Amino acid sequence: MDFNQIGQVAIALLTQFGFKIIGAILLWVVGQKLIDFGLKLVKRGFRTQHVDPTIVNYLLNIISVTLRIVLVVALLGFFGIETTSFAALLAAAGIAIGAAWGGLLANFAAGAFLIVFRPFKVGDFISAGGVTGTVVELGIFATTINTPDNVMTIVGNNKISSDNIQNFSANAYRRVDLVAQLHHDVDHNQAIALLKARISEIPNVLRTPAPDVEIVNFSLAGPVLAVRPYCSNDNYWQVYFDTNKAIREVFGEAGYPAPEQRYGLNGSSQNITDSLTRSSFS
Secondary structure, three states: OOHHEEEEEHHHHHHHHHHHHHHHHHHHHHHHHHHHHHHHHHHHHHHHOHHHOOHHHHHHHHHHHHHHHHHHHHHHOOOOOOOHHHHHHHHHHEEEEEEHHHHHHHHHHHHHHHHOOOOOOOEEEEEOOOEEEEEEOOOEEEEEEEOOOOOEEEEEEEHHHHOEEEEOOOOOOOEOOEEEEOOOOOHHHHHHHHHHHHHHHOOOOOOOOEEEEEEEEEEEEEEEEEEEEOOOOHHHHHHHHEEEEEEEEHHHHHHOOEEEEEOOOOOOOEEEOOOOOOEEOO
């Protein structure tokens, strides 16, 4: 046995394989750079055509995945692996994976549904899949939502499409729902007039439709007013908090007594330890 000859052959094979490894790495790096460059060009083209960002992100995700699969197949061909056999193997594996991961395919199909029917778009403030927040991205399998407390939440598209979707940004304005508790002895007409005047002065409260202030029900503490100004979605929380402050300030300036619960016919009462107002968010 000629060890020198074996060694030379081994060195030649290792050298050839090493060059292939280096070539594959270069091909992978260059391929990734070209894919990223191509995606930037496509994204720029979509922007010049004023295509909706929701559709752009979805299409870019599909193109990116497809090009990277092509790059992997090209690398396998570079190493001499039969790509037609690999394609058949990949198709068979795809069927097996699809059967095992039915939820993943369901999310993909739901993503296509959301793109076609467009119940919301990137930038909308929605409530869907048990999450409320601003849509950041509609991906192939999931939607990314930033909640009001700035937590990025990723929700499967299938969960979103199979549940109710509330799009708070779809309409030009929305209503802020608050309530204010009055004392039994307070003139409700005066309280309504004072609140309407003060709420109309709050910044970003719409004049049309005008704020609603009416008696909504009665409690043991007295009449309960529904306080409902209207505003754009962007100004919702500012109007919400400013309206709460307005209720407090109006009742304090008017000298209204604190609400108290009354029981029985003799007018006996029990002071409420809660604040003058209570609010609820729908």
